[in-house]
Amino acid sequence: MINSYFIKKINNEEVLYLNFDFSYEFSSFDFMAKREKIQEVVRNFIRDNKISFKGMTVLLVSGGVLFGSIALNNPNFTGNPVNPIKPIESNITNDDFVTPNESIILDNGDSIVINNVKDDKEVVQPKSDKVIEKSIPKEEQKVQTKEASTPKTEEKIQKNEVNTPKVEEKNLDKEISTPQEVVDNSIYVSVRRNGSVVKIELEDYVTGVVGAEMPASFNIEALKAQAVIARTYALKANSRGTVLSDNESSQSYKSNDQLRSLWGSSYNTYFNKIKEAVNSTQGMYLTYNGNYIEAVYHSTSNGKTEDSRNVWGNSFPYLVSVESPYDNSNPSFLKTINFSYSDISKKLDIIITNETNFNINSKTSGDRVSSITVGEITLTGVEFRNKLGLRSTDFDIEKTEEGVIITTRGYGHGVGLSQYGANGMAKAGNSYKEILFHYYPGVSLKSL
Numbered sequence: 001m002i003n004s005y006f007i008k009k010i011n012n013e014e015v016l017y018l019n020f021d022f023s024y025e026f027s028s029f030d031f032m033a034k035r036e037k038i039q040e041v042v043r044n045f046i047r048d049n050k051i052s053f054k055g056m057t058v059l060l061v062s063g064g065v066l067f068g069s070i071a072l073n074n075p076n077f078t079g080n081p082v083n084p085i086k087p088i089e090s091n092i093t094n095d096d097f098v099t100p101n102e103s104i105i106l107d108n109g110d111s112i113v114i115n116n117v118k119d120d121k122e123v124v125q126p127k128s129d130k131v132i133e134k135s136i137p138k139e140e141q142k143v144q145t146k147e148a149s150t151p152k153t154e155e156k157i158q159k160n161e162v163n164t165p166k167v168e169e170k171n172l173d174k175e176i177s178t179p180q181e182v183v184d185n186s187i188y189v190s191v192r193r194n195g196s197v198v199k200i201e202l203e204d205y206v207t208g209v210v211g212a213e214m215p216a217s218f219n220i221e222a223l224k225a226q227a228v229i230a231r232t233y234a235l236k237a238n239s240r241g242t243v244l245s246d247n248e249s250s251q252s253y254k255s256n257d258q259l260r261s262l263w264g265s266s267y268n269t270y271f272n273k274i275k276e277a278v279n280s281t282q283g284m285y286l287t288y289n290g291n292y293i294e295a296v297y298h299s300t301s302n303g304k305t306e307d308s309r310n311v312w313g314n315s316f317p318y319l320v321s322v323e324s325p326y327d328n329s330n331p332s333f334l335k336t337i338n339f340s341y342s343d344i345s346k347k348l349d350i351i352i353t354n355e356t357n358f359n360i361n362s363k364t365s366g367d368r369v370s371s372i373t374v375g376e377i378t379l380t381g382v383e384f385r386n387k388l389g390l391r392s393t394d395f396d397i398e399k400t401e402e403g404v405i406i407t408t409r410g411y412g413h414g415v416g417l418s419q420y421g422a423n424g425m426a427k428a429g430n431s432y433k434e435i436l437f438h439y440y441p442g443v444s445l446k447s448l
Contacts, residue, residue: 002045007053014055018042039070187448189234190243191253197243200253206230207278211259212252214419216270219426222419223277225435228445229295229417232285236292281432283448286440288318293443298412299419300330302394305439306366306414311382318440319415321366326424327410333420335391335411340403347387350375358397358404366414368393416440 004019042058045051059069187202200208209230210223233251237244246253260267286293294308294316301324308319327333345352352375361371361378369381381393392410399405412418417439425435433445 002041005045005051007051007055013057014053016042016046016051016053016055016058017061018045018058019061039072042070042072187235187238189238191246192243193246193253202231202234203278203282205234205253207274208253208255208259209234209251210274210278211262211271212254215423216263216266216274218419218423220273220277221426221430221432221435222423223274224281224432225417225422225426226297226419227278227281228284228286228432228436229297231281231283232292232295235285236295239292285446285448286436286443287446288316288440288443293318293440294416296413296415297417297419297439298410298414300333300411301327301414301418301421302367302392302410303327304366304414305416305418305421306364306368306393308415310364310366310368310370311413311415318442320441321364322438322441324418324421324439326428327418327421329424330411330420332391332411334407334409336405336407337388337390338403338405339388344388344404347389348374348377348379350377352404354399354401358399360397364393366394368414369395 002018006017008015008017038060046053056071057069058072188199189202189205190197191200191205192198206227210226213230214223214226216223230251234244237250244250244253254262256271259271263270286295296308296319303324305320305322305324307315307321309315339347341352341354341356356375357373359373360369361373362369364370364381369384372379372381372384374384379387384390385393385395388406390406390408392408392412392414394409394414396407397404398407410418417435422435422439425438426432430438436445437443
């Protein structure tokens, strides 16, 4: 945890600088809450390394940044603790520190060993504040990055490994900068779950949506396209201050535990596949004229997607009818439902018998029913679908003596990306970008 140290005199008092591996124990750092623990660690380090330190103030450094100070209850200290905000400049490097177990040459020619915490050898302290030169050449500093596990609530922190550095004189009149706070720059999405609104980190949310909304067995490029759409949907909701639900009224979302229950023994395989799709498109979203698009999508088209104005009355240049030839790969592309005359009469709120006529008056650009007349009433295809709970507005009607047989093609409103169509395109060799630009013509792909 403590990689190295050095001692400087400031205002005629000794100040101990300790170089911490910040990622080891303080990656979620609450200085006041852990002050007693830090003091214990520091005292043990001083004792175990037999460091001759008669001061009271200890400055904690990581990666050249001063992130805090503590005042030890040192009976040998008779002065006032050094002000931790303004002793010297914060331009501290690993070259300033002495590494435990390092063999060094003092300015008077003596050779000493600074012991490791687990070593019992005697320690000789430098007899001078002058420059101490190392007996071996300085090696290049190694930098490793430790990434936080999900959920991503912590900023990534660099771990600096010190390789037998040397101590140099510093200008004691310069100032140290104010300790810096660790800032979480993550984006969070508000989601209503089990009656409460919770905050979920954006990329974790996207992972849960892709797992809930698209079969994990789909091609990776289709999953990537779904990830971009789910992220766009969430970002637009955030920009409006909208609280999302975790069901199909906005986007379905499942936690890791729910996905584990859904996938069973295939959980690791499927979860890693979806994380790959999300990570490889991290931060990417769709815009049109600089604004988030209406990122709508559906399960299965009928061979063409639908124009948004035929479903909701609003027209968008990127939500128009396009060819979607792979949708019939869905095993339930065709679906047949039987209604008795009594049942369909209740649902449409009119009396229907075997003498009642069903006339399809017109179809949309997406080959779906635009208008239908049943007996003496006329409904839009969307109204008819909603009243009967049909899978699609592309349907055929057949009358029998007992009732009505309705056969639908596709599943969903038909606007935007078709998930089964996207999977078919991916299998045919199309990338997620090609899929997105096909189903949302004229849009731009941006990144946070």
